[in-house]
Amino acid sequence: MFHILRRLAGNLAQGPVSLRFPAEVPPPAGLRGLVRIDPGRCLACGICSYVCVSNAITGAESQGAYAWAYEPGRCTFCGRCEDHCPGSALSMDPQAPPSYTTPGELARTATVAFPACPVCGEPNPHVTEEWIGKAFGAPNGETRELLRLCVRCRRRRIAQGMKQPHGGQP
Ligand code: SF4
Ligand code: SF4
Numbered sequence: 001m002f003h004i005l006r007r008l009a010g011n012l013a014q015g016p017v018s019l020r021f022p023a024e025v026p027p028p029a030g031l032r033g034l035v036r037i038d039p040g041r042c043l044a045c046g047i048c049s050y051v052c053v054s055n056a057i058t059g060a061e062s063q064g065a066y067a068w069a070y071e072p073g074r075c076t077f078c079g080r081c082e083d084h085c086p087g088s089a090l091s092m093d094p095q096a097p098p099s100y101t102t103p104g105e106l107a108r109t110a111t112v113a114f115p116a117c118p119v120c121g122e123p124n125p126h127v128t129e130e131w132i133g134k135a136f137g138a139p140n141g142e143t144r145e146l147l148r149l150c151v152r153c154r155r156r157r158i159a160q161g162m163k164q165p166h167g168g169q170p
Contacts, residue, residue: 009029024096024158027096032077032079033093034075034108035072035075035082035093036072036090036092037068039112040091042068042112043125045090047086048068048085051081056113065112069108069110073104101102117149120153122152124149127148148160
């Protein structure tokens with residue numbers, strides 16, 4: 001009996017051991033948190049939505065832009081999207097996600113606008129300097145110019161280049 005009373009007194013003297021609201025539990029080391037996107041680096045390739053096994057990321061082309069969307073409620077924080085993003089456009093917030101009560105409250109969206117093809121003016125997914133460097137090293141001016149064209153104008157330009165050495169008309 002005396003032992004129990006002493007334990008009770010000790011616990012009362014110690015005070016609450018749980019964190020009081022709104023204090024937040026510190027995130028564990030190595031936590032991968034919510035996914036963020038930098039639209040300026042996004043290549044609109046769709047790889048992130050393809051590799052996401054829980055369908056937390058979706059993306060679609062619409063009216064000359066790429067609409068990217070992320071639903072944290074489906075995310076398992078596996079990091080596959082970030083690992084596979086060729087544009088290094090995705091990152092993961094190391095902070096623990098905040099508590100929320102309404103489904104979709106933490107959803108994130110981004111619109112990646114397509115620049116116009118310099119030849120025909122059609123909206124065309126852009127390529128970033130960083131991606132060009134990763135894929136081609138230091139390409140010459142002609143290759144760099146080709147990369148900025150839409151697919152149709154690029155094909156036409158390449159076909160013209162193939163004809164010219166054999167005397168064909170551009
Ligand atoms: S975020 Fe990365 S993987 Fe996703 S569409 Fe953009 S460039 Fe591709
Ligand atoms: S971290 Fe994993 S589950 Fe979450 S969006 Fe990226 S690929 Fe999908």
